[in-house]
């Protein structure tokens with residue numbers, strides 16, 4: 001599997017395109033840079049079959065509705081799913097960004113997940129948001145805004161953030177992140 005990173009939009013959010021082979025791709029956290037993300041996918045001649053979201057903040061979900069309209073299925077944890085439908089919950093209102101509402105097609109579950117032929121692991125990691133998760137593919141850990149590497153973790157002072165939960169999540173993540181390349185939601 002090949003991973004392409006696109007730094008997109010004014011929040012400089014990292015979107016990742018996972019080339020699964022056979023021209024199929026997953027996209028993790030398509031944010032505000034819809035055009036840049038689409039351009040990269042076009043140039044790679046990939047078809048996006050699913051969008052996986054590490055959490056429901058606007059700068060990570062902004063382009064989800066666009067991908068859904070192009071035929072991709074949308075996955076997020078059940079806890080953060082309401083953020084796909086509410087511009088206050090996803091924090092877009094604070095940054096004057098209107099996120100197009102979009103229903104998920106399925107929920108990411110803790111442990112093993114399988115979409116089409118692709119298998120991956122999800123670790124729930126509440127703290128930054130209540131429904132944050134880390135998505136693990138092979139040797140890559142897509143940590144969203146939970147963990148940025150080098151001991152740096154995400155803010156917990158947003159609406160449903162919780163520092164105590166974050167501490168528990170970081171402890172829980174230690175064995176999962178061992179030997180993995182951490183690919184976070186921002187550099």
Ligand SMILES: [Zn+2]
Pocket residue numbers: 055057128145
């Ligand atoms: Zn966030």
